[in-house]
Amino acid sequence: MMRRALIAAVIVVTCGWTSARAADAAFTQFIASLWPEAQAEGVSRKTFDEQTRGLEPDYKLPDLILPGRPALGAPSQAEFVQVPADYVKEASIARLAGEGQRLLQKYRASLSEIEKKSGVPATVMLAIWGRETDYGRYTLPYDLVSVLATQAYVGRRKEQYRTEFILALKILGEGVVTRKDMRSSWAGATGLTQFLPSEYYKHGVDFDGDGRIDIWHSVPDALASAAQQLVNKGWQSGVRWAYEVQAPAKVDCTTGVPEVTKPIGQWLREGFVPVRGQKLSAAEQAQPASLLQPEGIYGPSFLTTKNYFVIKEYNFSDLYVLFVGHLADRMTSPLPFATPWAASKQLRTRDVETMQRGLTRVGLYKDKIDGKAGMQTRAALGAYQKSAGLKVDCWPSEEVLRSIQAAR
Template identity: 45%
Template structure:
């Protein structure tokens, strides 16, 4: 009985000590965060014309949020998980499910009818098709219905302090302070996503300052409550990033094995007519539009050979400038097509090996050590990683899938 009581007492003492140590670490982190804000962020904010009163109000009661992803915490602990946090970098079958695409397209058609006049004026001014604008609006904020609850200064402050991409988030934090200083919003109204994105089009603060427009003529660039400003700001963003007026975003295509997935990417140009001669055809036997055949396109294998395949135009990569995910850009293109009456994807997402983001990261590290260009070593299978996998598969005598696999990881 005495031994049992002693063991229980020891456990309670250990738990109390661990709690005290955790509280001390949290207090130390909060102090370091406050020192960082005052020593590094305030001087830059002041030079940008941000009043001290706004700075103080923005960070009153704000502490670092260590539950956010992609942080490096004191002691070297990271919050980068083995799994993919962003939906855009998960399964293509899930992200581009028929349910999600069809629902967004149905609402998109309703919004096209409701805002046809303003969308026509926006399209005439910026050259971006209304269905593309609507698809982005739907994906980013469910056509303005999504709740965006996080404190933007908590998110951006934490990421400027602890993120792997400190310089990027430092600039975003300063831009957020300028948004308030310029009178666009009050501090209390600065709500964001977990990544720090704002409003219905989910602009990062620097993008708001650069691309947001006042289209309804009320003197405010209001991407929070004004539909005309929201839609025109999306169009202005795409135009500024190089949208080519009169061109489509891309086309689902049947790409024969004789055309290698190793030739994917925006840095590999093909005349669409030459791809047709090589056996590439639009799905269901349809021809590519005559207006496109003389122009340049790019092969796109968002899941390697294990999913739907496409011929992309340069406008596909303009959509990626908005969100750097192949699945995101395909989703936007598909919803836009469906708003105009197109059918579902014909290609099917095949079953792939269960690999975590950490598994892909380690595979990329192996490929880089062997001299391959995988782009960013980040655990995400972008086009450079996919085509490097294809080259490695060919050299090793494996089936050319251009997609991460356990078999390739083991062989490397």
Template identity: 45%
Template sequence: MTIRFTQLALLALTAAMLTAPLATAKAAPSRDEIDAQFRQWITRDLWPAAQAGGINRTAFDKALQGVRLNFDLPDLVPPGTAPPKEQNQSQAEFSSPAAYFNEKRLQGLAATGRTLASQHAATLRRIEKTYGVPGSVLIAIWGRESGFGRAKLPYRAIDVLATKAFMSTRKPLFQQELISALHMVESGDVSAEKMMGSWAGALGQPQFMPSSYLKYAVDFDGDGTRDIWNSVPDSLASIANYLVKSGWQKGRDWGFEISIPQGVSCAQEGPDRAKPVAQWTKDGLERITGKPFPEAEAALPAMMLVPAGTHGPEFLVTPNFYVFKEYNNSDLYALFIGNLADRIAFGGSAFRAPWEPLGKMLRSDVLAMQKALVAQGYDVGKVDGLPGFKTRRSIGEWQAKNGLAPTCYPSADLKAMLR
């Protein structure tokens, strides 16, 4: 009886231990409870940070009057919930980039862009004289970012920034952007009610974050206000100022589509492996159009770029290409802007070489390859599952070292070899 009782007692105790966490687990807070915490955060955390950033109390209270949490925004981590686990999703970068360069869309943007370039020709000439950035480049960015100012901006930026500063996966970043937005309101540039933006807090026709607005927005139409919501001159000149202050080199192109001959490795790309254009020509790189490189480029540095390795178009790019990436840190974005600008200015067309179909790779697959390469002494850049130029060229170098023809791009068969 004693043994039997002890066994039953142990079973009961074990069951109680197993179920205890379920019994004591707290339910996720309601939206009303989260909103109450949000109001406390504004007073306890945001105001001291804003005050330290130079915002006065009257402007702070006025700007945040009526501020609301937007629970429909992405990348939120409400109090009492855990951050979402990184999902091993197949992303556009890991399949053929062809979809990014949708020809119908590019043709439509180019046609509209040429019309608007003609319509705003006088303004564009003044901007180019002031900043040295071609009008076609400004029109291309304007079209890509906000559909030439026609895209709807349905969100109150203060609501978006406050929501993300309180409960996003990148709270410090958005808190600083929120304080920058408060400076905009305090200075009289725009009221909180009229500061409309995207779901990410990007503002106006150039889609500037508030910190970028403070640094780069200009009053080009002379009305005393830096209005990137309603003024085309202000919007286009602000984009030009952004590019110039990010390093734009006047008189240089952004880049050229090329062909890399057999025997020349694709593992030479990257801004840290620049050579004069004349040296690349001596190495056998040629423009895919058959035209010579401009004479003015011969002695200037340029960089190889193979965003899909040997499975897509190949490029020789100038430092201005990397200025595009300051606007949006993506090789494909920068190529899109360059190609669209060429279409607007010269009637250019799609890249000559096709984007070949690629086997879909998960981010976790690329991450595994990066770790394997790092273990063998390769510099892949940031180990994050994204195939940047250092990862691409490390793959090419590993392939050459192991007797394979370099392709400079991750694939399933390479992943198996790199284990």
């Protein structure tokens, strides 16, 4: 009995070891197959061999498709698993704003010139840097080359990461940064202001004029590159990112989607009031804007401009934009949001998914089923609440969940 158990254990270990070796061999073969593409991109054989020799996949990364492992999507961004008050924390904003004020002075000459050329406010550039890497203090946890190679091999977006991997090798071959300093997030963003390699080549700026685009060590290069990315995505000079407003008592929260856009002046005529009582110029009132209510009718309301959505292209999340925009404002004004967050509680992800499926079934929701209470989900919830005779607050709740389940 003992002998049979021992033999079985040896077989299991041997099979596992053989399987692992086969998997590693397949990975090595896959990487080798990328050489023609790398060569076409200008990567030298020397660089390719040096950077891929001994390279191993990191199967602990998220967003991979592996045999025997459930298909896991990208990990939820913090704003999707926390209520807004937990993401846009006053303590974090205040700390980063204070440091940002110091950096405004330290890099004043460079920031002024970048702002003059790009039209992007210095405070917005600094806010992105602060949010992305805590002004360079945050140590990114992953080796970029390993991340991109793994994602290209078994990730959900293989083709995208195949290109990013080759471009990372190209950067290394140009000698701008060492492999040791080329740290990244799990998704392959690197540098002080978090660029993918393709973004580095699309938006990178050698602002300090040393002949290299160094977003890892040169603060002026990193900030100018962040500003250039915003410009390339449509940044409008002289336009705010958003205006905090007091919504009218009978606000229709189902209009809080990008598809509903009106001149700011029209929103004001409908009863929305700037929270600080400021008078907006004719040019400001002519700007198109959309309504954003991150907690439905609870918490702050905002009229978001074109530049709001430009920042959102930098990182596709509404609370990221609120964090960056508010942090930028706080570098020149000590005032927090006029309306406090209402500390709303989201339901469990699977409950929100249930609501999304129910809303899809009745034709009110056409976006992805992801368990997140984003803009489209909130608007669809509000539309359902109207049809069901419930209080219309555009926010997921147990009451709405029960109603949707009962309507099957």
